[in-house]
Amino acid sequence: MEALVKEFGHPTFTPFTVIAARLFLAALFGTLIGVEREWRSRSAGLRTHILVCVAAATFGILTVEIAHAPMFQDDAIKEAVRVDPIRAVEAITAGIAFLAAGSIIFAKGEVHGLTTGAGMWLAGAIGLATGFGFWQLAVLGTALVLVVLGLVRIFEGRPPSGDVEPTGGNSSKREAAQSTSARPRTQR
Secondary structure (H helix, E strand, O other), rough: OOHHHHOOOOOOOOOOOHHHHHHHHHHHHHHHHHHHHHHHHOOOOHHHHHHHHHHHHHHHHHHHHOOOOOHOOOOOHHHHHHOOOHHHHHHHHHHHHHHOOOOOOOEEEEEOHHHHHHHHHHHHHHHHHOOOOOOOHHHHHHHHHHHHHHHHHHHHOOOOOOOOOOOOOOHHHHHHHOOOOOOOOOOO
């Protein structure tokens, strides 16, 4: 038992209360973005944005902890193993971009889900900033994404929420199409 505690019980560089605060803050930022996406009935909504933010924050915290881990402080090991936080940022960014790309759909000559994908990517960046302790950057990023998702829509001439309004055509056909329960969501 003593060997188990010695192996897995090493202290962290960052105090646990700070780690917890960063993760909860990332969850809050993900919630703010996710609520907006959920309100607009997008495929990636509340849970997805919370998970992306918290995952990125966790990876950011882990990067800091690895860089300061006692096992990497020995001079001989420092020469053999380079702990580079930028590589972690690159890997996290690529992973979230791959996830976000899955929300983008090209069908019938139209592209849907670009904003949702970009929002997921930004949620990852906000989570990463939170994980590294740059909460001011995370707050500003969250505020800007909410402004872009909410207010810029007014200038684009789109409806406030839900599907894009059809233009022209027979209104009875539109009503019949809208009442279909298996109707897929339209993404922007």
